[in-house]
Amino acid sequence: MSSRFLSTLTRAEFTKLLQQFNATPDESIAFSESLDRILAADLTACEDLPAGDRSCMDGYALAAADTFGAGEGNPAYLECRHCIEVNVFPNFSLQPGECAWIPTGGFLPPGADSVVMVEYTHDIGDGTIEVRRSLAPGENLMFRGEDARKGSPLLKRGTRLRVPEMGLLAALGLTQIRVHRRPRVAILSTGDEIVPVEAQPRPGEMRDVNSHAVAAMVMQAGGVVEPLGIVRDDLEALRDALERGLKNSDALLLSGGSSKGTRDHTLDAIAQLPGAQILAHGVAMAPGKPTILARVGAKPILGLPGQVGSAQIVMLVLGQPLVRHLAGDGRAFDESRRSLRRALLTRNVPSSQGREDYLRVRLEETADGLLAHPVMGKSGLLRTLLHSDALLVISAETEGLLEGRPVDVWLI
Amino acid sequence: MSSRFLSTLTRAEFTKLLQQFNATPDESIAFSESLDRILAADLTACEDLPAGDRSCMDGYALAAADTFGAGEGNPAYLECRHCIEVNVFPNFSLQPGECAWIPTGGFLPPGADSVVMVEYTHDIGDGTIEVRRSLAPGENLMFRGEDARKGSPLLKRGTRLRVPEMGLLAALGLTQIRVHRRPRVAILSTGDEIVPVEAQPRPGEMRDVNSHAVAAMVMQAGGVVEPLGIVRDDLEALRDALERGLKNSDALLLSGGSSKGTRDHTLDAIAQLPGAQILAHGVAMAPGKPTILARVGAKPILGLPGQVGSAQIVMLVLGQPLVRHLAGDGRAFDESRRSLRRALLTRNVPSSQGREDYLRVRLEETADGLLAHPVMGKSGLLRTLLHSDALLVISAETEGLLEGRPVDVWLI
Numbered sequence: 040m041s042s043r044f045l046s047t048l049t050r051a052e053f054t055k056l057l058q059q060f061n062a063t064p065d066e067s068i069a070f071s072e073s074l075d076r077i078l079a080a081d082l083t084a085c086e087d088l089p090a091g092d093r094s095c096m097d098g099y100a101l102a103a104a105d106t107f108g109a110g111e112g113n114p115a116y117l118e119c120r121h122c123i124e125v126n127v128f129p130n131f132s133l134q135p136g137e138c139a140w141i142p143t144g145g146f147l148p149p150g151a152d153s154v155v156m157v158e159y160t161h162d163i164g165d166g167t168i169e170v171r172r173s174l175a176p177g178e179n180l181m182f183r184g185e186d187a188r189k190g191s192p193l194l195k196r197g198t199r200l201r202v203p204e205m206g207l208l209a210a211l212g213l214t215q216i217r218v219h220r221r222p223r224v225a226i227l228s229t230g231d232e233i234v235p236v237e238a239q240p241r242p243g244e245m246r247d248v249n250s251h252a253v254a255a256m257v258m259q260a261g262g263v264v265e266p267l268g269i270v271r272d273d274l275e276a277l278r279d280a281l282e283r284g285l286k287n288s289d290a291l292l293l294s295g296g297s298s299k300g301t302r303d304h305t306l307d308a309i310a311q312l313p314g315a316q317i318l319a320h321g322v323a324m325a326p327g328k329p330t331i332l333a334r335v336g337a338k339p340i341l342g343l344p345g346q347v348g349s350a351q352i353v354m355l356v357l358g359q360p361l362v363r364h365l366a367g368d369g370r371a372f373d374e375s376r377r378s379l380r381r382a383l384l385t386r387n388v389p390s391s392q393g394r395e396d397y398l399r400v401r402l403e404e405t406a407d408g409l410l411a412h413p414v415m416g417k418s419g420l421l422r423t424l425l426h427s428d429a430l431l432v433i434s435a436e437t438e439g440l441l442e443g444r445p446v447d448v449w450l451i
Numbered sequence: 452m453s454s455r456f457l458s459t460l461t462r463a464e465f466t467k468l469l470q471q472f473n474a475t476p477d478e479s480i481a482f483s484e485s486l487d488r489i490l491a492a493d494l495t496a497c498e499d500l501p502a503g504d505r506s507c508m509d510g511y512a513l514a515a516a517d518t519f520g521a522g523e524g525n526p527a528y529l530e531c532r533h534c535i536e537v538n539v540f541p542n543f544s545l546q547p548g549e550c551a552w553i554p555t556g557g558f559l560p561p562g563a564d565s566v567v568m569v570e571y572t573h574d575i576g577d578g579t580i581e582v583r584r585s586l587a588p589g590e591n592l593m594f595r596g597e598d599a600r601k602g603s604p605l606l607k608r609g610t611r612l613r614v615p616e617m618g619l620l621a622a623l624g625l626t627q628i629r630v631h632r633r634p635r636v637a638i639l640s641t642g643d644e645i646v647p648v649e650a651q652p653r654p655g656e657m658r659d660v661n662s663h664a665v666a667a668m669v670m671q672a673g674g675v676v677e678p679l680g681i682v683r684d685d686l687e688a689l690r691d692a693l694e695r696g697l698k699n700s701d702a703l704l705l706s707g708g709s710s711k712g713t714r715d716h717t718l719d720a721i722a723q724l725p726g727a728q729i730l731a732h733g734v735a736m737a738p739g740k741p742t743i744l745a746r747v748g749a750k751p752i753l754g755l756p757g758q759v760g761s762a763q764i765v766m767l768v769l770g771q772p773l774v775r776h777l778a779g780d781g782r783a784f785d786e787s788r789r790s791l792r793r794a795l796l797t798r799n800v801p802s803s804q805g806r807e808d809y810l811r812v813r814l815e816e817t818a819d820g821l822l823a824h825p826v827m828g829k830s831g832l833l834r835t836l837l838h839s840d841a842l843l844v845i846s847a848e849t850e851g852l853l854e855g856r857p858v859d860v861w862l863i
Contacts, residue, residue, distance in 0.1 A: 209664070252615075418507075
């Protein structure tokens with residue numbers, strides 16, 4: 040088990056290891072359940088969308104050539120014989136010099152190539168419409184196939200389905216789609232001092248915060264939680280729980296005591312699992328240094344620090360991206376997707392070179408702009424977490440930041 | 452029905468009207484289901500947290516006075532007679548000149564007031580520990596009650612429960628909590644051209660995108676969707692559907708055709724409901740101008756534009772905040788909660804004074820920083836939505852923005 044003695048990895052190296060795990064298999068689901076799910080196959084458009092040229096406005100469909108040179112002082116006069124209904128494809132053609140009333144969304148009749156907004160027209164009676172503007176062909180139209188063209192690529196495998204993508208699926212009638220199955224993530228707390236939330240702790244004991252916080256963060260990232268409860272700090276009990284947890288899940292997250300003895304226990308228990316390989320034992324970030332990564336067969340085990348604050352930061356930086364990656368998201372580790380805000384730092388912040396620091400900050404909107412107040416506090420406390428809105432990431436190359444400096448903070 | 456002829460409101464006036472609706476009643480739920488729910492009552496701490504002074508480190512608990520003046524060249528020597536276990540409250544007191552091994556999270560024995568990190572110590576055998584640092588009282592401790600003090604206020608009514616708040620509930624054993632019921636939101640599409648997603652549209656018809664996009668956005672905002680389906684553009688059918696929808700819901704969202712005739716129909720149908728009052732008929736934003744707000748008894752009806760792009764923007768700006776407000780969120784309309792990023796605008800953008808413009812932009816990370824490319828396109832198209840990552844909000848006082856200008860864009 041020489042791999043146990045791996046040195047601490049950089050955060051980038053650790054992330055690369057996480058990216059080597061495979062996405063979950065795919066399944067077929069109703070598109071109405073697909074928000075935030077990840078496509079497991081490329082999609083091709085099965086029909087043209089829109090199905091024909093449609094109007095963007097209430098107005099008159101016409102041939103642009105009939106309005107050339109028209110203006111406020113020199114209107115064109117067109118004959119209006121037809122009134123298009125929004126739900127009926129026109130069964131007539133426009134002749135030169137004719138126009139037809141068209142509602143927003145209505146389909147253009149043959150012979151028309153543009154729509155004039157009703158505001159630029161006047162119905163002077165006896166079927167004659169005055170048009171006080173010159174139009175270009177294609178004006179105020181959505182063209183046939185402009186959204187999607189039959190047989191052409193629509194959305195790529197690995198795409199996260201947001202509301203606009205769901206709208207496209209709806210418009211094309213793609214009611215069943217293939218997505219990656221939600222990753223099932225087993226969650227386990229270790230520590231002889233940890234009792235279930237329902238219990239009254241005896242002196243020396245404390246309730247299990249991490250299981251619940253980690254579970255909520257797995258759900259936020261699109262995973263399904265398989266709770267394994269609390270396992271006492273005993274090699275055999277821990278190994279059995281890990282084995283049981285991996286059987287029914289795609290990944291296992293474990294948070295244990297932060298003391299060195301407990302961490303060694305965890306490493307021993309993982310090492311005893313058949314096919315286990317410890318990939319990383321420490322990451323150069325603070326908080327988060329004692330984070331463990333192992334592989335058992337094709338499944339990852341991520342060992343989180345026991346301190347509640349540290350565990351939540353490691354979940355944000357490594358755990359939630361891992362869950363999204365397992366769900367098939369091609370951009371799971373893409374840092375440019377983080378929500379950032381520019382703010383002014385309100386005090387000097389020390390930082391060590393050689394590790395990435397994640398500092399909690401509280402934001403304050405002021406007349407002078409957004410201020411970022413560092414929230415100092417012990418990583419075992421909950422209040423540090425409660426009073427912060429964002430994280431300031433200080434790169435491993437930086438040796439602290441000065442008060443008054445503009446910084447990009449990560450909204451959490 | 453003179454209220455039908457209200458003039459267009461500003462977005463701020465419209466928002467004020469939305470804020471007048473009451474939050475849903477409260478219910479009791481398991482805390483493990485409480486992520487993103489809103490507290491319906493103030494919470495008070497029921498015990499001290501931590502329950503005693505605890506160590507932040509692996510090291511030795513001691514009396515700081517015994518280390519005064521100690522340093523690298525002048526260590527203090529203390530006698531270690533006890534080894535504290537993480538889950539047991541110490542049943543002894545430290546005497547002067549003594550220390551005790553303590554793991555991270557362990558409780559301090561009487562007589563100790565600080566912890567020295569193991570890295571600053573050396574076990575020289577025969578029970579003597581060398582301490583190479585001078586400590587201040589309180590160093591490396593989490594104090595009893597530092598997170599929460601029995602009987603003192605913990606979290607206020609109207610607080611959204613994020614992961615850190617859930618952690619606090621877990622730590623205090625608050626397994627059942629009172630939150631606002633999720634708002635039930637009825638969703639209805641109108642328009643004779645609209646067919647269900649499962650159907651094959653005949654020429655002139657199109658599938659119902661809005662119901663599904665709006666439903667997804669209601670769920671994102673914490674609401675429960677009551678789908679009413681598609682109602683044909685007929686006064687009586689529409690009025691019956693509205694009445695039915697309001698019976699079982701806290702609010703109703705309706706998206707209809709964008710043509711003026713359809714909108715008038717909607718207004719007529721709402722006006723015929725007993726106790727109906729039309730509060731706004733138009734809002735000075737683009738897209739979104741034809742948005743309708745009505746009150747039927749205590750319940751809001753929000754009439755969205757029929758164009759898919761416009762409907763989604765109105766949901767972001769007005770609809771989702773309304774759902775969060777109904778769910779009891781005291782900061783539902785707080786614009787400072789939006790995720791913003793600073794980017795450089797890559798082309799001139801025209802804008803009319805007197806209305807707020809919401810322009811879709813596509814973001815690009817470059818060596819010169821983040822660029823915001825305006826996505827021009829027709830609001831009836833879906834591709835405009837697909838290709839944008841953020842919104843640029845142009846205030847009603849601004850008359851367009853110039854290329855190269857740094858702007859804050861709203862990540863969506």
